[in-house]
Amino acid sequence: MDAMTQMQFSETPLQVAAGMKPDAELPVRARVLDLSFYYGDKQALFNVTFPIHDRKVTAMIGPSGCGKSTLLRTMNRMHDLYPGNRYEGEVILYPENINIVSPQVDPMLVRLKIGMVFQKPNPFPKSIYENVAAGLWVRGIRKKSVVDDRVEQALTQAALWDEVKDRLRTSAYGLSGGQQQRLCIARALAPDPEMLLLDEPTSALDPIATARIEELVMELAPKVTIVIVTHNMQQAARISNFTAFMHLGRMAEFDLTEVIFTNPRDRRTQDYITGRFG
């Protein structure tokens, strides 16, 4: 199946299902095209193709080891930190129209454009302020008024400002796990990324902290393009607009979230969401 047909295949019904006029264009922020990925000799992704819609939440679900995290990590070239990994195919980022997995594109450029939040909260052993400002400093933004302003905005966006505004200079390690994860989201948001990748951001958190992160993702959705990997199907159903179901390194099904959860076309998706395997 070639990439173009699948793309068209997956888009037109979506617009109809989304209740839009058929001629309304659903803007696309990035397009994964025929992407394969290899850890050394071991192929982990097989010809994955799907669109990432602008300022929408795209969730990736699937059983453990299905390649959903691997796929997410290709999108800011995290695999380049370790030797022996190889990409084939394309991930085109719009509107620049660059293939972010091409060896000609520096991973640093990709990471400067696309922010990432990891499975385990990983703040730096520094103050809350320094953590959020880190992304700005890395980009050479040092002017205090600008940095102060962006730090406040990012912390507000991450729904953390009210909790930490009086202790910005204290260590980030003094925060709870859920707060640390929201801090990491603020850190990723501060430089105003074109896309935000969340790799199972709530897997290390308790239900209350999880609910706050989910709320946050929904609040952010109208402003930022978000791709979230989750092993929690209810979470995907609650917070995402689109869902990609991955299975054994392949994209089994991609559709509007409500379609995936109410009327999946693929047998494997059906089995997974009804809990027959997982």
Place this chain on the structure above:
Amino acid sequence: MAKDDEAQILQSIDERALVKKANRQDLRFAIVGLTVLTVAMITLMALVIDFMIDGIPRINGEFLTSFPSRRPERAGILSAWVGSSLVMLVTAVLAVPIGVAAGIYLEEYAPKNWITDIIEINVTNLAGVPSIIYGLLALGLFVYGFGLGSTILVAGMTLALLILPIIIVATREALRSISLEMREAAYGLGADKWQAVSMYLLPAARPGILTGAIVGMSRAIGETAPIITIGALAFIAFLPPSPIQAEFPYVSFEWLNSPFTVMPIQMFNWISRPQPGFHIAAAATGVILLVMTLLMNGLAIYLRYRIREGMK
């Protein structure tokens, strides 16, 4: 049939006996371990205490502020401890930055190939080279080759070479032990290598690097063989020129070119004298050397604690 056998074997396990046996084994090992530890500790303590009984009464202000003398009761270690301190200063200034930089390069920047592997094996092996070999190298290269003479600078350079591998290995270990999450956080922000290293990795590696540096320094301060080899004198009745001057430019590096002695050499010299008074002076010097080493280790523990607290 076979199934019945299996069931029987599993049935016949006596859990209580197993626990008893395990406990007996643990006890036996604990007794052996404790015995070995006690013997080692008693030997060491006896040595140190014997040292202290001889040496401590001899330590007073005069001992620290007098030059060595022909008469044992008037001999002091002023030139020795000043010499040791200055040599340590040179060693630290040279070895720490070079060692840390080399460690960072090898761990973060160097491509992983066979050349790096060879360098790595060599660096690790260098840490085990006998110190007198470094002395010979320094004698040939620094003293004669560069014509620097037997000076504080040369001693500092020699000891810096000696502890460089220790610092390099410690730096690499410290960088390697930083969690992948921290690394990914730094690079995930779009940081370049230098930013990631200087802003995030190096601060996180600081406790490990510091420990390595101080372990190296503690080794250097007690080194005798390479310093003797490069021709340090045992009898020095003057101090190196002061680094701070009354006239412009106020600082002077003349002291780098001064002849010197260090505490282990002073000790060695006194022990080889026949008069018992000198033996006591040697014991007193040993006590001070020990205290200096302990203080350095204490400082390392304190700084490490402070840094860890600061990171929390």
